[in-house]
Amino acid sequence: MIKIFFILLISGALFAKMVDGVAIVIEDEPITLYDIKQKMKQTHLGVKEAAELLIKQTLEKLEIQKRGLGVGSGDVYAEIKRRAAMNNMSVSSFYAAIRDENGLNSQDLKKLIKEQLLSQKLYNAIAYSKLTPPTDEEIQEYYKLHKEELNHPSMFEVLVYSSKNPQLLQQQMQNPMFFSPKVDMTQRVLFYDKISPQLAQLLATTKKNRFTQIVPDGKGGYMTFYIKSITQPKNGDIKSLKPQIVNAIMAKKRQVVLDDYFTKLRAKKEITIIRLPN
Numbered sequence: 001m002i003k004i005f006f007i008l009l010i011s012g013a014l015f016a017k018m019v020d021g022v023a024i025v026i027e028d029e030p031i032t033l034y035d036i037k038q039k040m041k042q043t044h045l046g047v048k049e050a051a052e053l054l055i056k057q058t059l060e061k062l063e064i065q066k067r068g069l070g071v072g073s074g075d076v077y078a079e080i081k082r083r084a085a086m087n088n089m090s091v092s093s094f095y096a097a098i099r100d101e102n103g104l105n106s107q108d109l110k111k112l113i114k115e116q117l118l119s120q121k122l123y124n125a126i127a128y129s130k131l132t133p134p135t136d137e138e139i140q141e142y143y144k145l146h147k148e149e150l151n152h153p154s155m156f157e158v159l160v161y162s163s164k165n166p167q168l169l170q171q172q173m174q175n176p177m178f179f180s181p182k183v184d185m186t187q188r189v190l191f192y193d194k195i196s197p198q199l200a201q202l203l204a205t206t207k208k209n210r211f212t213q214i215v216p217d218g219k220g221g222y223m224t225f226y227i228k229s230i231t232q233p234k235n236g237d238i239k240s241l242k243p244q245i246v247n248a249i250m251a252k253k254r255q256v257v258l259d260d261y262f263t264k265l266r267a268k269k270e271i272t273i274i275r276l277p278n
Contacts, residue, residue, distance in 0.1 A: 024051065025272045026058045033277050040277075042102065047276050057115070059265055064118050067125060071117045079113050086196065087218065100220040127257045134249040142245050143238045150241050155231040156190045156203045162223040166214050169224050173211045176226075187228075203227065 024031040031054050039050040084094035095106050104112065134142075143150070163169050163183045172178050192200050206212045208227050217223040238245070 023274055023276055024055065025274070026055065026269055027062065029058050029062060031055070031058060033275075036277055042104075051273075051276055055266070055271065056262065057119075059262060059269065060119050060122055062269075063265065064122050067122065069118055069121045069125070071114050071121065073110075075117055076110050076114050079117060080109070089218075093219075097218040097220075101216060101218055123254070123258055126261050127254045130257045131250060131253055134246055134253075138249055139242060139245050140238065142249055143241065146245075146248070150244060151232075152192055152200070153204055153230045153232055154192055156192070156225075156227060157229040157231075158188050158190060158203070159226040159228060160186050160188055160223055161226065162186075162217055162221055164221045166222045169214050169222055173214075173224060203230075 021032045021034060022030045023033045023036055031051070035054055036047065036050050039045070039054055040047065043050060043053065045053065080094065081091055084091045087094060087097070089097065095109065098104050098109050099106075161169055161172050161183055162185075163180075165182060168180050168183050171180075172183055190199075190203065192204070195203075202212050202215070203225060206225070206227050208230055210227055212225040212227070214222050214224045
């Protein structure tokens with residue numbers, strides 16, 4: 001009897017500890033205080049924003065399970081290779097950059113990318129039957145409203161300054177004649193359509209003969225771009241820009257469908273918020 005009581009006492013203590021660590025419950029799926037703190041660390045979001053993101057991801061997880069969707073390891077590795085190539089890196093360099101910048105090891109990264117690919121499959125399944133191609137009127141309206149955005153620069157000639165020390169880059173920006181062996185400089189030609197959207201936006205919003213702000217280089221250091229020249233394309237007409245316009249309209253429609261779907265899904269689920277981290 002004493003042994004049975006002792007076992008029950010331990011089990012009760014473990015259960016109390018588990019409940020004590022639970023922050024949110026969606027159906028029978030728990031989100032712990034630790035989960036929220038880790039998400040805050042990874043995304044640099046506040047408590048409420050991180051909790052909302054985890055709620056959305058849990059709803060997605062439940063829906064993925066319900067639909068029986070899956071992603072293979074080959075698909076995950078192919079996506080890692082694609083992202084590494086987009087950043088002009090080998091796979092091993094890409095792993096190192098992610099580890100330095102986000103603190104994720106290779107297994108963490110594979111898990112994250114698998115989750116993203118599963119979410120993409122889910123989004124496609126939800127939106128597929130509800131999306132219709134834009135009409136000519138919609139295309140013309142979008143062109144009128146976004147004409148300037150559609151005609152972006154085609155190419156940038158830049159000087160790339162990089163260093164482990166951002167203070168040295170700051171000195172470089174203040175005095176172009178400044179020299180330090182700890183600052184590397186390379187001349188590059190970057191094509192708008194072949195660089196990341198974030199970098200394209202950074203370069204496009206920086207004037208000629210000016211430095212961009214200092215940004216992480218993805219390898220544990222920092223860099224800034226000096227814009228030597230910007231090549232502007234001839235203004236495209238609606239016919240030449242139609243594929244780009246259609247993609248933009250479809251992306252917007254898709255987001256509306258997904259937002260509406262998950263808003264309704266959330267309303268149907270039993271979500272209990274017990275407490276959030278301090």
